[in-house]
Amino acid sequence: MFCLGPIRTGLGWKPVSHSRNRLSITPALPLPHISRLQSDGLGGEFNALMSQPAIKPTERMEKIVSLCKRRGFIFQSSEIYGGINGFWDYGPLGAELKRNVKELWWKSMTKLRDDVVGLDASIIMHPTIWRASGHVDTFADPMVDCLLTKKRLRADQIDPQSGIAYFYEGARDEASGKELCEPFSVLLAPGKPAESARKVAGQFYTQRGVATPVLIGERTEKLENTTRYNPENGALLTEPRMFNLMFKSHAGPVESEENVVFLRPETAQAIFVQFKNVLETSRQKVPFGIAQIGKAFRNEINPRNYTFRSREFEQMELEFFIKPDEVVEKQCGAVAALAESGEPTDPQPNWGWEVWHKYWVEQRMSWYESIGLSRDTLEQYWQKQDELAHYARATVDILYKFPFGTQELEGIAARGNFDLSQHQKFSGKSMEYFDQEASAKYIPHVIEPSAGVDRLLLALICNAYAEEEVTDEKGNTEIRTVMRFHPRVAPIKVGIFPLLRNKPVLVEKALAVRDMLRPFMNVFYDDAGAIGRRYRRQDEAGTPFGVTIDFDTIGENGPELEGTVTLRHRDSMKQERVKISELLGILLAQVQ
Numbered sequence: 001m002f003c004l005g006p007i008r009t010g011l012g013w014k015p016v017s018h019s020r021n022r023l024s025i026t027p028a029l030p031l032p033h034i035s036r037l038q039s040d041g042l043g044g045e046f047n048a049l050m051s052q053p054a055i056k057p058t059e060r061m062e063k064i065v066s067l068c069k070r071r072g073f074i075f076q077s078s079e080i081y082g083g084i085n086g087f088w089d090y091g092p093l094g095a096e097l098k099r100n101v102k103e104l105w106w107k108s109m110t111k112l113r114d115d116v117v118g119l120d121a122s123i124i125m126h127p128t129i130w131r132a133s134g135h136v137d138t139f140a141d142p143m144v145d146c147l148l149t150k151k152r153l154r155a156d157q158i159d160p161q162s163g164i165a166y167f168y169e170g171a172r173d174e175a176s177g178k179e180l181c182e183p184f185s186v187l188l189a190p191g192k193p194a195e196s197a198r199k200v201a202g203q204f205y206t207q208r209g210v211a212t213p214v215l216i217g218e219r220t221e222k223l224e225n226t227t228r229y230n231p232e233n234g235a236l237l238t239e240p241r242m243f244n245l246m247f248k249s250h251a252g253p254v255e256s257e258e259n260v261v262f263l264r265p266e267t268a269q270a271i272f273v274q275f276k277n278v279l280e281t282s283r284q285k286v287p288f289g290i291a292q293i294g295k296a297f298r299n300e301i302n303p304r305n306y307t308f309r310s311r312e313f314e315q316m317e318l319e320f321f322i323k324p325d326e327v328v329e330k331q332c333g334a335v336a337a338l339a340e341s342g343e344p345t346d347p348q349p350n351w352g353w354e355v356w357h358k359y360w361v362e363q364r365m366s367w368y369e370s371i372g373l374s375r376d377t378l379e380q381y382w383q384k385q386d387e388l389a390h391y392a393r394a395t396v397d398i399l400y401k402f403p404f405g406t407q408e409l410e411g412i413a414a415r416g417n418f419d420l421s422q423h424q425k426f427s428g429k430s431m432e433y434f435d436q437e438a439s440a441k442y443i444p445h446v447i448e449p450s451a452g453v454d455r456l457l458l459a460l461i462c463n464a465y466a467e468e469e470v471t472d473e474k475g476n477t478e479i480r481t482v483m484r485f486h487p488r489v490a491p492i493k494v495g496i497f498p499l500l501r502n503k504p505v506l507v508e509k510a511l512a513v514r515d516m517l518r519p520f521m522n523v524f525y526d527d528a529g530a531i532g533r534r535y536r537r538q539d540e541a542g543t544p545f546g547v548t549i550d551f552d553t554i555g556e557n558g559p560e561l562e563g564t565v566t567l568r569h570r571d572s573m574k575q576e577r578v579k580i581s582e583l584l585g586i587l588l589a590q591v592q
């Protein structure tokens, strides 16, 4: 189920069109071409013909969740105690994948740019920050409870239903004659027998102490598109109440109102409150950005879709500070119009917020492409004027086509100078910047690309998952499960396999190759079982390359192949012979 009503953004509420939050289940990712593959001649590898059987989206998701647990990508938090809803742990492969993604984001944002610097701020900050940002007053979801089961639901995520509502004024106990006057109602889908409503109502009154309820004052009414009933059992819901999503705690030993602190619901605010310190110490000039990666916490009412909506997650946020348009105009004579600039790639002094915003959307799309999410797996949703938060001038959501629907990965917002102005107001400290080039003093405006690490990991995992039917030369078929991670994000870059574990000369050589590659990339040494099985294990882990040390390597089949290894490519399963001396260069070109 996906929300069809208003949706929450970083702050506050806005209506949203159905196109963005639609219930659509996207088809499984496009099938790769059926391809004929070269024989590798190493026992057990199926290689003649491969195709990807179609998998239903729900089945696909179940398989992905199962693989993530089985192979150590994602575990339920606190599993041995029954788990805790909305919290997840990353296992050995997941932890590597996550580190790679964060490192690549950090590299593209800070190391490869002159105009962005980093920050690593505390999670708990002064509580006034959350008043200034508006989170204390408006960071809330409407919540309803089922009157029968007490299950808590997000009001805006309930699908409208139509049917016959059965209303009751109360119930009388058959044995004692005692009456309970508490109204209740049940919604039945058209055509369902009245008895079903009476059964649910009976349970409701029994829970309230009427042992053998006789229902009082039954009447019916036809309702269209109501969201007042629990879709699971038809029972009436409570009125919606706003529920603040910030986790609260107390700093210090006294649990009083004065000591209340919040776990940050976004990393962005720390960047705003440290704006002046970073500016002064980094010698940056506007336009420039501050990037941060870190944990954020939201007490989501309904965590769901695996890790997609969690209560603890990580964000990668950039606040890119720019000159207000009137300053650009004064300095350059005019502000560059979007159409003139085409696809903006090279920052120019005459860029106003609109071009900068478009620039960052393009930068982010290219980055996703560079880590393996091709443009056809993504969508851009440009929020309409009436959907924008009151301070935002434009917001674009980058959506990924998950098996459970097309959903947000990242939001890129042009936030004006709202945040810095609010902190100036609440702290009494100036957030103004003196621009020497423009001889002007102003509070900078900001463009904010804000991405979720965990959602991106889930997108990468969903994107990578593939099942292929592979048929060998003898006509035997089996299903190969392969995680087609881009080599840059793959948790393990290369598997090292001595052909036989009981041949010390092969083992020694394989260990030497491992030790040569290890300082540069994550390698996995495996000498257990048939070579074909070892390949399959690495296919499931998403390891893009396999290196086999065999008898050719040690020169047993002639001097011309001595010092070479077999390099196997995960996706094509093709193998090539490469010199050990060239291996590092070949691999680095792919994984960096």
Ligand code: GAP
Pocket: 008, 009, 010, 011, 265, 266, 267, 268, 298, 300, 307, 308, 309, 310, 311, 313, 314, 315, 317, 408, 409, 410, 411, 450, 451, 452, 453, 454, 455
């Ligand atoms: N500073 C702006 C901000 O926080 P947001 O749209 O609320 O904006 C940004 O969050 C990104 O953080 C989202 O696009 C999403 O990737 C991620 N995110 C937000 N809530 C999340 C949750 N409950 N679980 C996982 N990721 C979440």
